[in-house]
Amino acid sequence: MSSSFRFLRASLAVRILVITGITLFVCLGLHAWLSIRYQHSHAARELVAGADRLGQTILLGTRYAMMGNARHELDQIISDVAKQPDIVSIRIYNKAGEIKFSNHPEEIDTRTDIRDTACHACHVTDTPKTSLTVEERIRMFDDGQGLPRLGSLMPIMNEKGCAEDVCHAHEPGKMVLGALDVVLRADSAEQDILVFQNRILMLTAGVFLGASTLIVMLLRRFITHPVAKLIESARRIGRGEKVDFEHFEGVGEIGELASALSRMQKEVADKHAALERQRKEYQHLFEQVPCSITVQDRDYKLLQYNREFADRFNPASGIHCYEAYKGRTDKCPNCPVEKTFATGLAHCSEESRVNPDGTRAYWLVHTSPVLDEAGNVVAAMEMSLDISARRSVEERLRMSEQKYHAIFDNIPNSVFVLDAQTLEVIDCNTTAELVYGVERVRVRGESFLSFFSSEEQDRYASQLRAFTVLNRARNFRKDGSPFYVDIMLSPAEYHERQILLVTTNDITERLETERKLIQAGKMATLGEMATGVAHELNQPLTVIKTASSFIMRKLRRQEEIAPEVLNTMATEVDAHVDRASQIINHMREFGRQSDLTLELVNINTVLRASFEFFFRQLSSREIEVVWRLDEHVPLILAMPNRLEQVFMNLLLNARDAIEERSAATPEAPRRITLTTLNKGREVEVVIEDTGTGIPKSLQNKIFEPFFTTKKVGKGTGLGLSISYGLVRDFGGSIHAENASGSGARFTLRFPSSSGATASGGQQDVDGSGISGS
Numbered sequence: 111m112s113s114s115f116r117f118l119r120a121s122l123a124v125r126i127l128v129i130t131g132i133t134l135f136v137c138l139g140l141h142a143w144l145s146i147r148y149q150h151s152h153a154a155r156e157l158v159a160g161a162d163r164l165g166q167t168i169l170l171g172t173r174y175a176m177m178g179n180a181r182h183e184l185d186q187i188i189s190d191v192a193k194q195p196d197i198v199s200i201r202i203y204n205k206a207g208e209i210k211f212s213n214h215p216e217e218i219d220t221r222t223d224i225r226d227t228a229c230h231a232c233h234v235t236d237t238p239k240t241s242l243t244v245e246e247r248i249r250m251f252d253d254g255q256g257l258p259r260l261g262s263l264m265p266i267m268n269e270k271g272c273a274e275d276v277c278h279a280h281e282p283g284k285m286v287l288g289a290l291d292v293v294l295r296a297d298s299a300e301q302d303i304l305v306f307q308n309r310i311l312m313l314t315a316g317v318f319l320g321a322s323t324l325i326v327m328l329l330r331r332f333i334t335h336p337v338a339k340l341i342e343s344a345r346r347i348g349r350g351e352k353v354d355f356e357h358f359e360g361v362g363e364i365g366e367l368a369s370a371l372s373r374m375q376k377e378v379a380d381k382h383a384a385l386e387r388q389r390k391e392y393q394h395l396f397e398q399v400p401c402s403i404t405v406q407d408r409d410y411k412l413l414q415y416n417r418e419f420a421d422r423f424n425p426a427s428g429i430h431c432y433e434a435y436k437g438r439t440d441k442c443p444n445c446p447v448e449k450t451f452a453t454g455l456a457h458c459s460e461e462s463r464v465n466p467d468g469t470r471a472y473w474l475v476h477t478s479p480v481l482d483e484a485g486n487v488v489a490a491m492e493m494s495l496d497i498s499a500r501r502s503v504e505e506r507l508r509m510s511e512q513k514y515h516a517i518f519d520n521i522p523n524s525v526f527v528l529d530a531q532t533l534e535v536i537d538c539n540t541t542a543e544l545v546y547g548v549e550r551v552r553v554r555g556e557s558f559l560s561f562f563s564s565e566e567q568d569r570y571a572s573q574l575r576a577f578t579v580l581n582r583a584r585n586f587r588k589d590g591s592p593f594y595v596d597i598m599l600s601p602a603e604y605h606e607r608q609i610l611l612v613t614t615n616d617i618t619e620r621l622e623t624e625r626k627l628i629q630a631g632k633m634a635t636l637g638e639m640a641t642g643v644a645h646e647l648n649q650p651l652t653v654i655k656t657a658s659s660f661i662m663r664k665l666r667r668q669e670e671i672a673p674e675v676l677n678t679m680a681t682e683v684d685a686h687v688d689r690a691s692q693i694i695n696h697m698r699e700f701g702r703q704s705d706l707t708l709e710l711v712n713i714n715t716v717l718r719a720s721f722e723f724f725f726r727q728l729s730s731r732e733i734e735v736v737w738r739l740d741e742h743v744p745l746i747l748a749m750p751n752r753l754e755q756v757f758m759n760l761l762l763n764a765r766d767a768i769e770e771r772s773a774a775t776p777e778a779p780r781r782i783t784l785t786t787l788n789k790g791r792e793v794e795v796v797i798e799d800t801g802t803g804i805p806k807s808l809q810n811k812i813f814e815p816f817f818t819t820k821k822v823g824k825g826t827g828l829g830l831s832i833s834y835g836l837v838r839d840f841g842g843s844i845h846a847e848n849a850s851g852s853g854a855r856f857t858l859r860f861p862s863s864s865g866a867t868a869s870g871g872q873q874d875v876d877g878s879g880i881s882g883s
Contacts (some may be wrong), residue, residue, distance in 0.1 A: 124333040130325050135318060142314040146307045157299050165247070168200060169264050172290070176266070181211075188213050198259060198293040201267070205288055219510040235820045236472050240501055250296065258296040264288050288735045336364045340371060347375050350382075402473075402494040403864045405480065406431050408451055410441060413489060422496075431492065436463045450477040450490045461494070472501045526558060530608040531600060533574060547588035558612065561585040574599060574610070581839060583620065585614070593618045649686065657683050708840070710745040710863060711753060713793055714786055719750075720757035721784070724765065731780070733768055738785040744792045744862035748840040756833040760797045760856050763830070767801020767854065778852075792859045800853040804846055812846055 168191055175184040188200045192213030202211040209217045249261045266288045313315055343353040355372040396403065402419035404412050409432045419425070425434040431447065432438040441448065446457040456478040465471050473494045480489035518525060524542035535553050543550055546561065557569040558574070562585060573580055580597040587593065595614040602609050657679045664671050722734065728735060765781050771778050778800065785796040804812060815833040837844045842860035849855045 123329045123337070126329060126333065127322075127326060131318075131322055134321055134325075142310045145310050146303075149306045149310075150303050153299050153303050157260060157294075157296060158244065158262075161248060161260050161292065161294050162244050164197075164294070165262040165264040165290060168292060169266070169290050172202075175384045177269075189260075196295050196298065197251075198295055199291075200293075201291040203289045203291065205286065210288070258300055260294045260296040262294070263289050263294045264292070290753070325698065332364065336368075340364070340367055343368075343371055347371065347378060401496070404431060404434075404492050404494075406447055406490050406492060407488075410447060419494075435461070435494075446475050446477045447490045447492055448527050451477050451487055454479050454481075454487050460497075469498075471496065471498045473497060521613075523613050524595075526612040526614070527604065528558050528574075528610040528612055530575070530610050533571065533610075536604075536609065542614075545587075545593075545614075547584070549646055574612075582617065583614075594621050655681050655689070708747040708749060711748045711750050712745055713743060713748075713753070713795060713860070714739050714741065716748075716750055716753045717757055717784060717795065720754045720761060723758060724761050728765065728782070731765070731769065733765065734779075734781045736781060736783040738783065740786050740788050743786050743788045746793050746842075746860040747863050748838070748860065749836075752836045753840070756836050756858070757795075757797070759830065759833045764797065764799035764801060767799055767803075769801075771800070771802045771852075788862075789859070791862055793862050795858040795860075796855060797858075798849050798853060798855040800849075800851070802854075803848045803852055804854050806848075813844075 115227055117584050167186075170183055170189070172187050175181075175187060182232075184202075188202070191197065192200045199214075199217075200211075200213050201217065203222070204210050206221070208219060208221050210219070212218055218726055219667045247263050247265070250262065251259055252285065253259050265286045268287050269284055296699045343355070346353050353371075353375060355368050355375075396605050397417045398415060398420065403416045404419055405414040407413055410432065412425055412429055412431060412434065413613045415425065416483075419434075423434045432445075434440050436442065442461070443457065446459045449457045456476065458474065460472065462470055462472045476493045476495075478489040478491050480487045480491055506549045519540040520543060521539055524545045524714050526542060527537040528535060535556055535558055538548075538550055540550075540554060542548070542553075562570050562583070566584070570580070570583065574597075578599050580599075582590055582594050583597050585595050585862045594617050596617050598615075600611040600613075602611055660679065661671065717739070761782070768780050768782070774778060783796070783798040785798070786793075787794040787796070813830050834844055837858055837860075840860055842858060844859075845853050845857045847857075
């Protein structure tokens with residue numbers, strides 16, 4: 111029984127029916143009560159209004175009889191009116207309360223108590239009222255036999271005719287002369303109200319029962335049966351059965367609920383399929399994951415494991431983890447599984463064992479807790495990743511690092527590791543410590559630019575970032591002593607940091623040897639120029655000798671010398687002394703050892719200075735020099751003294767080649783063409799002659815040391831080799847080829863440098879014109 115009540119309490123239809131029934135009952139009951147109350151009130155108002163109108167009518171009907179004191183007529187009116195079925199009695203009271211007229215003759219001239227029911231309305235106070243409202247004139251009472259009666263008391267007011275008529279005049283001060291009392295039967299009205307009330311209640315009951323029956327039918331049709339079907343469908347969906355909603359009849363919310371259940375069935379099916387796929391995927395992953403996974407209880411027994419673990423350790427059923435992993439008979443020390451059970455947190459460690467083949471295996475262990483619904487640790491999952499190969503690689507890498515670190519420290523050149531942005535020293539090798547006189551620990555973090563002079567640090571800061579090779583850079587040791595190095599730079603990445611590998615090679619001794627060789631080349635060049643220099647000096651000496659002989663002869667003869675002649679001779683002697691001094695100073699400047707500092711040089715100026723040595727020699731040999739100089743060429747970085755040596759070597763070779771060809775072919779042209787060109791980022795110098803040219807078989811050998819095509823005693827074979835090295839030191843290049851007609855053409859290219867250029871335009875200058883200047 112209690113289960114049935116629970117079902118009723120839980121039934122949606124019952125709850126809807128009860129709520130709807132109560133609501134309907136309350137509404138219908140309220141409507142019936144309001145209707146009865148309205149009908150009762152309306153009937154009472156109508157009865158009161160009718161009684162009041164009847165009283166007013168009777169009062170008006172008897173007015174003229176009372177005005178004329180026609181008592182017989184007044185009695186007749188009252189008797190006739192009282193014959194109406196609903197009228198019980200009609201009485202007229204005087205001021206003293208005596209009944210003067212009545213439809214009941216036995217009541218005439220009887221006195222009533224002034225305070226009784228009929229007179230109570232006016233005499234409710236000590237001073238009688240002179241006017242009454244309708245509600246005050248009407249009274250309801252019982253006639254003593256249980257029958258309801260309605261009384262209407264109408265005051266008879268004193269009028270002017272009553273106060274002035276001589277027949278029955280009343281005092282003018284009296285306002286009320288008496289009262290008309292009409293008593294009506296009220297039982298018929300109450301009977302009508304009772305009948306109406308019963309009909310209303312019966313109608314309400316009928317409507318309630320009919321509506322309840324209709325509601326029950328509608329609930330069963332549109333709610334109970336569809337909801338029952340939906341509940342059964344939901345249960346079937348919960349059991350995994352397929353439900354067909356296509357033929358389900360339902361509208362409104364029930365139809366939407368059916369559609370929702372249909373969508374839910376599809377979504378549940380999709381989710382179930384997805385979960386099944388995920389279960390299979392996770393099972394596949396669990397089996398195929400490239401690491402060993404086990405689930406262990408608190409006794410460290412294996413509850414579950416994947417295929418990788420089974421293939422690797424081949425565990426027996428019910429075995430402990432330490433037996434499977436390491437073949438131990440007791441728990442491993444510092445066990446991560448034990449820590450997970452103790453703390454409920456994940457732990458990791460690195461484990462190892464000796465394999466049956468004697469090799470050692472390493473694996474990385476990660477453990478995590480398996481919790482029940484209450485949050486208690488009931489098992490532990492252990493994942494083991496084999497890192498034997500990684501450990502082997504790490505060991506080889508460690509040995510490799512040791513080997514390369516040993517190589518790094520024992521490289522015969524100084525090696526620095528610099529930060530690519532700041533040029534701070536990150537590390538250096540042992541050779542760098544020895545060469546630079548620094549300690550590795552202290553030099554770390556210092557700028558590599560500290561090894562350069564303060565004047566050159568800005569220039570080398572940009573060059574270290576821009577170039578891969580820097581030649582003949584001057585560095586300073588810790589004690590301040592300078593030395594020269596070639597610097598090779600290689601960008602790299604080290605520990606996710608951009609670095610520069612800088613290798614420096616001490617070339618101080620090599621430069622000293624080159625300097626001696628270059629100096630020897632200069633001396634050889636001066637030796638080859640000795641004849642020309644002697645001729646250059648012989649002319650001014652001859653002029654001086656002639657002038658001195660003339661002066662001495664005049665002095666012996668004691669002859670006067672004219673002032674004009676003496677001035678002319680002194681001027682010529684002074685000019686030729688200056689000429690001789692210029693030649694000697696030029697030879698001294700050319701022959702001295704130059705420093706190794708590059709400076710900005712105007713290549714046209716150096717080319718003209720080189721030509722000064724050969725001005726007389728070329729003129730005396732009738733060799734024409736053609737100048738095609740671009741006066742707007744940019745400046746270059748070079749050493750003027752050594753660049754002049756390059757041009758002099760090329761001019762000497764051109765002179766000798768022209769002499770050699772002229773000896774064989776006297777009519778051959780004798781011309782040297784000197785050209786400079788601005789090529790944008792380069793400055794080009796072309797020295798072309800009309801000599802014998804260069805045999806093709808020897809064009810690749812002419813720059814080799816000690817190679818010469820001149821006769822024995824006329825060349826050392828060092829000129830072009832030294833020139834080639836000097837041009838390369840200035841960052842340039844030199845190329846030799848035969849000219850289009852005959853003779854050789856040497857093309858030199860130098861990188862241009864920012865700065866001012868010489869003024870003037872390109873011009874052709876004849877060598878003979880210069881010779882005459």
